[in-house]
Amino acid sequence: MKIEPKHVVSLTYDLYVKKEDGVEGLVESATQEQPLTFLFGAGQMIPKFEENLSTLSTGDTYDFHIAAADGYGEFDEEAVANLPKDMFNGTEIPEIGEVLPLQDNNGNRFQGQVVSVTEDSVIVDLNHPMAGQDLHFKGEILNVRPATPEELAHGHAHGPDGHHHH
Known part of the structure; x- marks a missing residue:
């Protein structure tokens, strides 16, 4: 079956990005046992x-590159937050390299990586870990099926090959 909006797609992928030495390295995978399943056209994917x-x-293989600007965005030197240490009142001050789950004033969740800790604040890099990286995807389309009315209502895939509600 051909991929179309409002269809649920299951696929495998290997995501490669160039390391500092310019050689591509594998950073993420979805296997046939644990495929990526998503509702196509629902805005969940890049x-x-x-x-x-x-x-x-179904059954097609693919191999394509996505430029950083079309992926997770260019690396933004300005995307750094100073979190006052008293925000961590009563909890341990995070260590450099730790990834913190954060939330902005609009309730959007995102992650920031701690880049330094000063006397009164924790400095966090808000760039996506893959910002500034050109992405190279390779994989195979395992399955394509029309989404159920419930999946369309919820905006994501359900079932054995989809998202589970707990």
């Missing part, structure tokens, strides 16, 4: 990723 898959059908 738009460019979906665009590259939009002509494929």
